[in-house]
Every structure is written in structure tokens, then in C-alpha cells.
Amino acid sequence: MDASLATNPIAQTFARQGYAVVRALVPGPTVTAVRAHLEQSAAAGKMRMQGDDQVPGTPSAHGDPLLDNLMQDLCPAIEACTGLALWPTYSYARLYKHGDTLLPHRDRAACEISVSLNLGQVPDEPWALYVKGAAGTAEALLRPGDVLLYRGIDLIHWRHAYEGQHLAQVFLHYVDQNGPHRNEKFDRRPTLGTAGVR
Numbered sequence: 001m002d003a004s005l006a007t008n009p010i011a012q013t014f015a016r017q018g019y020a021v022v023r024a025l026v027p028g029p030t031v032t033a034v035r036a037h038l039e040q041s042a043a044a045g046k047m048r049m050q051g052d053d054q055v056p057g058t059p060s061a062h063g064d065p066l067l068d069n070l071m072q073d074l075c076p077a078i079e080a081c082t083g084l085a086l087w088p089t090y091s092y093a094r095l096y097k098h099g100d101t102l103l104p105h106r107d108r109a110a111c112e113i114s115v116s117l118n119l120g121q122v123p124d125e126p127w128a129l130y131v132k133g134a135a136g137t138a139e140a141l142l143r144p145g146d147v148l149l150y151r152g153i154d155l156i157h158w159r160h161a162y163e164g165q166h167l168a169q170v171f172l173h174y175v176d177q178n179g180p181h182r183n184e185k186f187d188r189r190p191t192l193g194t195a196g197v198r
Contacts, residue, residue, distance in 0.1 A: 007078055014082050018151040018154060025077060026147070028145060035144075037064075042059045058094050062090065063091065065192075066138065071192070086174040086175065087175050088185075088192065089174060090110060092166075093169065095166060096166060097165070098163070099162060109175075111154060112174065112179065115148070117171070118143060127163075130141065131153055148188060
């Protein structure tokens with residue numbers, strides 16, 4: 001997919017620095033529908049409240065079928081933005097709350113290419129997501145539908161304490177079909193849409 005690098009400025013940016021912000025990648029109606037799905041799941045007690053060591057006590061979802069479908073649907077766009085042929089691995093979501101933090105970290109092998117998708121926050125003030133690349137630290141301020149596309153296993157990323165009330169965020173992960181982590185396809189699950197064991 002090297003042709004993308006010649007024609008897509010986002011792919012050029014991603015190739016150069018290992019991350020790129022993509023504005024309005026996901027259309028408004030999709031953002032609204034996915035956020036409503038997560039909020040309804042949380043209200044019904046269907047989201048996990050334990051087991052997320054990075055942000056304990058915050059509602060989260062791993063391998064949700066709707067989110068895995070979104071990950072698969074967006075794969076061609078993410079391929080165009082990276083210049084890579086990709087396998088989807090897994091989706092994850094959090095409904096962040098006031099005071100939540102995300103300590104500096106790198107992700108596991110299934111997160112070679114990561115997408116952090118903003119679904120909206122209250123109040124409507126972006127919560128900075130920081131990523132440290134070769135050129136230094138960058139601050140991504142995302143609005144609903146915007147994504148930060150980054151090399152999750154290579155670049156350290158983090159957030160300071162959240163000062164808002166709540167924020168819905170989805171993470172979609174991929175691996176290079178021709179890279180060293182290609183065996184992480186579907187996060188080693190038999191199919192997408194199943195939570196697996198993590």
C-alpha cells in the first residue's frame with residue numbers, strides 16, 4: 001500500500017512521526033449511535049467495572065460486537081492513513097469520569113497501530129491525549145469523530161487527570177499484515193465480536 005504514502009498527506013505524517021490526528025474520520029451519526037450504545041450498556045450494568053488496571057473503576061468494554069464491527073468498517077480508512085495493509089485485532093472502550101488519569105505507557109503487541117476515537121465529553125472541552133515521538137511530545141485535542149492514530153507499542157502516551165464530568169472514548173487496534181505482530185490478528189480470537197480472555 002505504498003501508493004498511499006505518495007497521495008495521502010496523513011499517511012506521510014504518520015510515516016514520518018509515528019502518529020497523526022485525523023479530523024472527523026467518523027461521521028456524526030455513527031459517533032452518536034456508538035456513544036448511545038455504550039451509555040445504554042453502562043446503564044444496564046453490561047460494562048466491566050473491574051479488571052482495567054490502567055483506569056480502575058471506570059466502565060469499560062472489550063470485544064463488544066458493535067465496536068469490533070466499527071473497527072472492521074474503518075480498516076480501509078486506517079490503511080489509507082497509514083499506508084499499511086492491516087489486520088484488526090480488538091476494540092476497547094471507556095466511559096471516563098472526573099479525576100481519571102492515564103499513566104505514561106506503551107501498549108501490547110496487538111496494538112501496533114492504534115486509533116483513539118473521541119465520542120464526546122461533558123463539558124465539551126477536549127481532554128488532552130499526549131504522545132511522545134522522535135520529535136518530542138505532542139498534545140492531541142480531539143472533538144467527537146476525531147481520532148489520534150499512533151504506533152501504540154512504540155510511542156509512550158498518557159493523559160493528566162480529567163477535569164470534566166464524563167467522556168466516551170473508543171480504542172481500535174490493528175497490526176501490519178506484513179509485520180512481526182501479524183499473528184495478533186483478531187487478538188488471537190477465532191473471530192471478531194467476542195470478548196476473549198484478557
